[in-house]
Amino acid sequence: MSTLYSYFRSSAAYRVRIALNLKGLDYETVPVHLVRDGGEQRKPAYRALNVNGLVPTFVDGGVNLHQSLAIIEYLEEMHPTPALLPADPMARAQVRALALDIAADIHPIDNLRVLRYLKHDLGVTDAQKDAWYVHWVVEGFTSLEARLAAQSSQGKFAVGDTPTLVDCCLVPQVYNANRFKVDMTPFPRIAAVNAHCLTLDAFRRAAPEAQPDAE
Amino acid sequence: MSTLYSYFRSSAAYRVRIALNLKGLDYETVPVHLVRDGGEQRKPAYRALNVNGLVPTFVDGGVNLHQSLAIIEYLEEMHPTPALLPADPMARAQVRALALDIAADIHPIDNLRVLRYLKHDLGVTDAQKDAWYVHWVVEGFTSLEARLAAQSSQGKFAVGDTPTLVDCCLVPQVYNANRFKVDMTPFPRIAAVNAHCLTLDAFRRAAPEAQPDAE
Structure with a gap:
């Protein structure tokens, strides 16, 4: 194991x-x-x-x-x-790109060590730190929402009717967005994908509150 | 084309x-x-x-x-x-992980839009902005250097004797590190890989100064 x-x-x-x-x-x-x-x-x-x-x-x-x-x-x-990636190379690239839109272009900038540096090394206020967090989520979700909505067919998941690498990244990022009280109203497609994912046991068992170290 | x-x-x-x-x-x-x-x-x-x-x-x-x-x-x-990825799944994962160490854990935090936010929205000084840049490069290069040096066999490139996805990410990050005057002395393996890559025409033709829009 x-x-x-x-x-x-x-x-x-x-x-x-x-x-x-x-x-x-x-x-x-x-x-x-x-x-x-x-x-x-x-x-x-x-x-x-x-x-x-x-x-x-x-x-x-x-x-x-x-x-x-x-x-x-x-x-x-x-x-x-x-499969968490489609078979077609172009579709695989699109899935990888959407995953990276979250995993490279939102999450690293809002990661714990970065927030710590802002606070301890640059002395920003808690309000500025929270605004920073929300800014990068909103910037990233704005383009992600546009990309998801622009797909020729809308499935139950981010891309199609089965979960992909995109959903593996999207659900944790929405969880964090909720923690920081990001208004999800402008992102209906992301919110709907997240809600659908959370009906599945595989996503629910992975949630922070279901972990042995949850506080 | x-x-x-x-x-x-x-x-x-x-x-x-x-x-x-x-x-x-x-x-x-x-x-x-x-x-x-x-x-x-x-x-x-x-x-x-x-x-x-x-x-x-x-x-x-x-x-x-x-x-x-x-x-x-x-x-x-x-x-x-x-091939820019090895054939073996574990080796492929290692190459992808080293590439992400740069592309997800260094570069996004030091990207232009982030530096702009620091300056225009948080009002940090130019010296603080430069220190931010250097901090994330040094943090990322410290673990990358350790990983490269810990490999059981040292090739001419980051991983082995042919260029991989890691080298595609490493050379641009070293270029940026040099722009921001990062001291490369603690990173001899990264510096050696970079120097070897830059003996190849494929890397030299990709360099910023070789581009049609170079200033």
Whole structure:
């Protein structure tokens, strides 16, 4: 059985939990507390496993992988069914691009370590920090909403009628948007996809509140 | 022939230029000036092509793709030789993860729009803005250097003796690090890989100064 080093609120770990569940793969969760005591992810014990000091890390026998999208691509190659990427190369590229719109263009800018730097090194106020968070979500969701709405056929999920890599990224980002009270009214398509995903057990079991380290 | 909407200094466009050159694919460059007149990428003409308002956009007949890593994965699937990803799934995951260490965990935080927000919305000084830039490069390069150095065999490129997706991301990030005068002394392996890549015509022709819109 594989092991996922995870934190209940980490978006990146949440993505991998969804993918593991969608593929029906059993795994053990080892919690890494990102906040307590300055962050367990920065301690030598965790750095020995993942030098970046970020979660998640996926360990399976001799396999040690970091970066959520790389882990999910690996799961896709090792366990192709059910597929999280379409078969057609252009459609695959579109799915990867929409996933990166979240995983590269929203999430890293709003990540915990960045918010910490804003507060501790630049001395911004909590209100400015929250505005920063919301700004990048709104900017990213505005173009994502336009892209989802512009698709020639609208499925139940972000792309089509089965879950893809996009949904693995979208649901955790909406969870975070809700935490920061982002008004989702301008993003009806994203909200509908999120709501549909959360009717599925694979997504519900991956949610922060369903994790062993939930607070 | 395909078209790449590019800006000479854009890291993300630079990655795709390297991949196109490594694969020997001809393409036309259409420059999108990211700074002049508030940024051509934010104008309706470009947004109609790429609603995110970011470069690059890759257009080839009916194909319109954004996100540099998704474009490169598409090129890899359509033109598998020379390969920019290893054949083994675990090795592929490692290459993708190292590429994301740069493309997700360094670059987005230091991107132009973020630096603009710091300056215009948070009113940070130029010195604070430069320190921000350097901080995320140093943090990212520190773990990347450790990962490259820890490999059981050291090749000429980041991973092995042929260029991969990692090199497509590494060279543009080092170029930016040099612009911001990051001290590369603690990163000898990254510097050596960069230097070796720049002996290749495919990398040299992709460089900012070799672009039609270079200033």
